Amino acid sequence: MIPGRIKSQPTDSFRIYEIANRMEREGEDVIRFDVGRPSFDTPKPIKEATKKALDEGYVHYDDYRGFLELRRAIAKKLRIDNGIDADPDKEIITTTGSTHASFAAIMANIDEGEEVICFEPGYFPHINKVKFAGGRVRLVTLKESNSYQLEGRDLEEAVTPRTKMIILVNPHNPTGRVYSKQELSTLAEVAIRHDLLVLSDEAYEYIVYDGRRQISIASLQGMKDRTISVFAFTKTFAMDGWRMGYATANQEIIERMLQVTKVSTSHATVFTQKGAVIALEEGRKWIDDMLKEDLRRRDLTVRRLREIEGISCPVPEGAIYAFPNVKAYDHSSARLSEYLLDKVKVATGPGVEFGHSGEGHLRICYGAANYEQCVEGFDRLADALRTRRG
Numbered sequence: 001m002i003p004g005r006i007k008s009q010p011t012d013s014f015r016i017y018e019i020a021n022r023m024e025r026e027g028e029d030v031i032r033f034d035v036g037r038p039s040f041d042t043p044k045p046i047k048e049a050t051k052k053a054l055d056e057g058y059v060h061y062d063d064y065r066g067f068l069e070l071r072r073a074i075a076k077k078l079r080i081d082n083g084i085d086a087d088p089d090k091e092i093i094t095t096t097g098s099t100h101a102s103f104a105a106i107m108a109n110i111d112e113g114e115e116v117i118c119f120e121p122g123y124f125p126h127i128n129k130v131k132f133a134g135g136r137v138r139l140v141t142l143k144e145s146n147s148y149q150l151e152g153r154d155l156e157e158a159v160t161p162r163t164k165m166i167i168l169v170n171p172h173n174p175t176g177r178v179y180s181k182q183e184l185s186t187l188a189e190v191a192i193r194h195d196l197l198v199l200s201d202e203a204y205e206y207i208v209y210d211g212r213r214q215i216s217i218a219s220l221q222g223m224k225d226r227t228i229s230v231f232a233f234t235k236t237f238a239m240d241g242w243r244m245g246y247a248t249a250n251q252e253i254i255e256r257m258l259q260v261t262k263v264s265t266s267h268a269t270v271f272t273q274k275g276a277v278i279a280l281e282e283g284r285k286w287i288d289d290m291l292k293e294d295l296r297r298r299d300l301t302v303r304r305l306r307e308i309e310g311i312s313c314p315v316p317e318g319a320i321y322a323f324p325n326v327k328a329y330d331h332s333s334a335r336l337s338e339y340l341l342d343k344v345k346v347a348t349g350p351g352v353e354f355g356h357s358g359e360g361h362l363r364i365c366y367g368a369a370n371y372e373q374c375v376e377g378f379d380r381l382a383d384a385l386r387t388r389r390g
Contacts, residue, residue, distance in 0.1 A: 176316025
């Protein structure tokens with residue numbers, strides 16, 4: 001680790017996570033809204049294919065890029081679902097989760113002192129990756145008053161001669177926004193005008209509601225060769241512990257990323273790649289079932305939060321998070337999260353963890369709890385907040 005580039009002290013959300021884990025180990029009934037993971041089990045056919053791969057001896061080193069069979073399945077999926085034509089031999093790499101894909105993309109493309117534009121509130125690990133690479137972060141605030149829309153003027157003002165990359169998360173964590181084609185086109189125009197790379201994190205690509213459609217920015221005119229698109233099996237197929245992801249970009253960028261992955265993880269775990277093939281080939285029916293349940297939980301979450309006096313909560317358009325404004329109860333989101341965990345054993349994510357503009361908010365991962373747990377969790381939240389305000 002390079003000293004000074006990343007804060008060494010535990011973050012607020014990590015502290016909540018560790019306390020909640022300890023409480024669970026001690027047998028306490030904690031409702032977990034803090035962790036960004038699906039509550040579903042991995043579909044059985046994916047597990048069976050993985051077990052079969054183990055029995056067949058897929059336990060040794062293999063292709064650094066990932067199995068060709070898997071890369072071909074990814075290429076088919078990218079073409080049909082994302083509008084991206086990618087050569088499986090040259091323009092796709094499998095990784096140990098999308099987290100490692102984005103890490104490799106940043107390490108391979110950002111040099112000391114180069115600037116990367118990130119949006120806030122936003123997914124904070126990307127910021128730490130930029131700092132780890134020696135880059136500098138320029139933050140663009142997504143305004144709550146404007147429904148967290150991406151505004152071209154703010155983005156344009158953030159660009160300097162040192163800017164190298166824009167990082168986009170779509171659907172967005174933590175706000176649940178799904179960016180429109182117009183917003184993405186605005187970002188694309190800025191990237192093309194200033195010759196910038198775009199790192200597009202699309203881990204929640206299938207989790208969109210109310211008839212919306214997630215658009216991959218690489219599918220827009222002029223964007224394929226300047227976009228690194230990263231994807232995960234984590235949320236879509238309830239495979240968060242499997243650590244399977246992938247990225248697509250032009251051949252030159254993929255080759256640079258390979259230099260990072262070779263010396264960090266070598267390649268994705270071989271037997272899990274066999275399960276990933278089945279996920280891509282047969283997974284649509286599971287996605288639809290999971291999405292129906294996520295929608296049910298989303299609607300419950302918004303309704304129950306809005307019933308609590310003083311809380312406002314936008315309707316998430318995608319992903320598995322709500323991002324309610326709780327300033328009526330405490331402007332310090334960390335302090336409020338700690339209170340809720342201590343008072344009623346409900347773990348939430350402090351909004352300040354996602355940037356300065358996230359302060360006074362909580363991130364509620366309704367995807368991490370089943371429906372009955374969500375009902376119980378909001379009962380507890382309502383009681384605790386009623387007491388706190390009174």
